[in-house]
Amino acid sequence: MTCDEAKILLHALIDGELDAGHAREVEAHVATCVACAADLAAYRDMKRVLADTNLRYTAPSQLRARIEASLPRAERPNRRAVLRGFAMGSAVSALAATGLLAVVLRQDDQQRILSEMVSAHLRSLQAGHLTDVISTDQHTVKPWFNGRLDVAPPVIDLTAQGFTLVGGRLDYIDARALGAVVYRRRQHVINLFVAQTANTALRPPKTETMQGFNCRHWTNRGLNFWAVSDLGADELAEFTDKFETAMKANLEG
């Protein structure tokens, strides 16, 4: 090793950034070179003095306060907190508020879940994240979910209807595992998220849009469905219809 190399690398040695091989080389050079040995000692000394001195600055409290104030505060009285306060006001107003609270919270939750569905869809589009089980055969995909979920997501082959079954995947939304059945139409991926719900009432499909993705949500037979895709709203509606029709045919047949 030359002195020029050592003069750079000895800093990495001091900083603990060298791998064992290079560290040995630098140490071997320093053992035979008085000038580099002096440099190493001086820089070690300097680093020690610097480490023993408080050279940091502390952000002034008014700066901290200003930044805190500019952030949207979680504790800020928002709709939820206002209603909570209202509900705690008196027994009568609590009763009145509960209905309102449920409505408001449900919408908040739905917005959040919608956003999580879109995030999960985006995650799935990253390389290697789309499917845990790859198969165009519903009889392979469906059993794969067994034991992985507390729900058996219906896996229906819709190839004949123009939506190719690609596979299935476990996903996590709202800290809960749920099934994602993946379809494809042309180059567009459709994630069909399926989760159990206590609500057995039929809720007709409704499309919402977030970040340029369409999400069609419906509830049927105790299952919550969210179909998320960059497909147009009309084609996603077609998917939902084909899926529900096939489900019905399966159950009746």
Place this chain on the structure above:
Amino acid sequence: MSPTSDDPDKARRFREAALPYLDDVYTLARYLLRDASDAEDAVQECYLRALRHFDTFRGDAIKPWLFAILRNVCNAEYARRANRPSAIDDAPEAAEQTPLWRESEAGPETEMLRRRDATAIRKLIDALAEPFKETFVLREINNLSYREIADAVGAPVGTVMSRLARARAMLRAAWTAEEEQSK
């Protein structure tokens, strides 16, 4: 409604991730700008930008990311200062920096650096020229790894290493020169 205020969850995550490093960011700003009130403004702007772009933060280390944003804010401040008609700050400091460009003239004997108080050492660091100063501060005061410094300043690790060697040589020279004078 602004894009930030309707997402309290994002704000909460940002607060938890970024606010613990406020002193780190402020420390770097103080060294880069050498002015307490400019540093405050830069840090506040840095945090506003960071929140705005928090969705794009994908790494696991938030410190280099925050520092990279702060550097951009400081560069804008440098540009503003350069355009200011009376560049009072710059002239004397440029003169002060001149001797630092020489490599250490100390002989091979080990000179023990005398212990200095924090104010004196801060002054020596302040006088280092860029981009050596920022690399030095990121390493010695903000405790970033070479890789993290490279990420923050957008330069290869090799460049970080040579800048750091240069910064330490300049600091050592200034330090020993001051000791010579005080003898």
